[in-house]
Amino acid sequence: MAAGRFPSFGLATPPAPRAIGADEAIALLKGGQAKPASLLAYGNGRSYGDSCQNGAGAVVDMRSLNRIHAFNAETGVLKADAGVLLSDIIAHAAPYGFFPAVVPGTQFVTLGGAI
Known part of the structure; x- marks a missing residue:
């Protein structure tokens, strides 16, 4: 993933x-060049106000x-x-009668971001 903008809903403007x-990310962790706390997972950028505020580390694109x-x-x-989108989970599970009990206002959040 190329360096650049990581959109977020809100006014916070941390360093890119x-x-x-x-x-x-796996290679950096296995090789000891990065600590887990220095990495932040990035999903689909639908977090309310705090998406990817990791100016001192790296963002791991999970998509x-x-x-x-x-x-x-x-x-x-x-x-x-x-990185699976909620819309994909719903499309897969709804035909069998399953639907998440609580959902956000968008179907474009990732599974990782939802938990």
């Missing part, structure tokens, strides 16, 4: 963080980690990556 992909790995149509248990 360095953007990296998930693979680079490529967007797969639904398993869904149990009997129990509603879902196994998915953090």
Whole structure:
């Protein structure tokens, strides 16, 4: 992901963080070049006011980690990556009678950002 704007809803204007992909983040952690606290996951930029305020570290773009790995149509248990959009979860689960009990005002939040 190229460096640049990471949109957020709100007026906070922190320094622009360095953007990296998930693979680079894993390599930095395994190699000891980064501590977990220096990295902040970035989903789809729908956070209310505090999205990606990590001017002293790096932002990890999680949007490529967007797969639904398993869904149990009997129990509603879902196994998915953090970058899966709520709209994808609803599209996958609703035909089986499952819908999240609480949802935000947008369907474009990521699973990781919602929890």
